[in-house]
Amino acid sequence: MALEADSSNYGQPSVRIYIEMVSKLAEINLAVLVTPSSSIPGQWVAHCLNLNIVTQGDSIQHAIMMSREAVAQVVADDLLHGLDPLEREPADPECWAMVADIHHQGLALTAVEDPGRIRAALASLRVVVPTEALPDHARPQEIEVEMLPPAWQLAALADLSGSRPSLS
Amino acid sequence: MPARLREIRRAAGKFDIAITEPSSGSHWQARKQGCRMYPLPAHNGLRTEIDDKYIAAFCKHFGLEEDEFRKLL
Numbered sequence: 001m002a003l004e005a006d007s008s009n010y011g012q013p014s015v016r017i018y019i020e021m022v023s024k025l026a027e028i029n030l031a032v033l034v035t036p037s038s039s040i041p042g043q044w045v046a047h048c049l050n051l052n053i054v055t056q057g058d059s060i061q062h063a064i065m066m067s068r069e070a071v072a073q074v075v076a077d078d079l080l081h082g083l084d085p086l087e088r089e090p091a092d093p094e095c096w097a098m099v100a101d102i103h104h105q106g107l108a109l110t111a112v113e114d115p116g117r118i119r120a121a122l123a124s125l126r127v128v129v130p131t132e133a134l135p136d137h138a139r140p141q142e143i144e145v146e147m148l149p150p151a152w153q154l155a156a157l158a159d160l161s162g163s164r165p166s167l168s
Numbered sequence: 169m170p171a172r173l174r175e176i177r178r179a180a181g182k183f184d185i186a187i188t189e190p191s192s193g194s195h196w197q198a199r200k201q202g203c204r205m206y207p208l209p210a211h212n213g214l215r216t217e218i219d220d221k222y223i224a225a226f227c228k229h230f231g232l233e234e235d236e237f238r239k240l241l
Contacts (some may be wrong), residue, residue, distance in 0.1 A: 037221070
């Protein structure tokens with residue numbers, strides 16, 4: 001697998017990648033943008049921007065958990081086929097612009113008492129993968145994918161003053 | 169318009185995309201020769217209603233014309 005120790009994955013400075021040479025593990029932080037479904041009431045859509053993987057769930061936290069599972073499947077499958085998951089085409093620039101806006105203006109998700117005010121949420125996943133080829137028996141559950149602490153999850157509110165992410 | 173997973177599975181088959189149920193987890197897997205795997209949310213099985221944004225991402229991943237795909241749903 002050809003992971004590069006590059007602090008600007010696909011030109012996105014919010015993604016940090018570093019390789020621990022001693023343990024032969026790579027740790028990758030992935031951005032997950034969660035927005036309410038525009039077509040299914042009550043559903044939330046989670047978009048892992050680095051891998052361009054979309055999934056959905058019944059709540060923000062469920063959508064993040066679903067993204068975690070989808071990412072584990074994708075990373076494991078790519079590695080089993082000798083492919084670098086980070087070579088998947090990332091999300092469009094406007095999605096990354098939303099991430100930048102949420103970083104700039106967002107509140108801690110845990111501090112939002114009324115979920116109905118949330119227009120978008122941002123979570124991070126930490127993926128730890130071996131830098132060498134996986135054995136044949138490797139399965140998604142052997143790929144370590146962690147949700148970073150909820151306190152690090154951010155929310156953009158619908159009634160936030162000033163410029164805010166365009167979700168239309 | 170959202171679609172059920174069973175409709176997406178049927179339409180994907182017309183484009184030689186195979187969608188299979190894994191032994192565990194809440195995502196099924198879509199595969200096509202020469203493409204990387206793409207997971208499908210399936211927390212309610214084949215009845216799962218799939219969001220428009222997902223359908224767009226699915227079509228983009230497999231290089232499908234979204235309008236053409238939607239006609240088959």
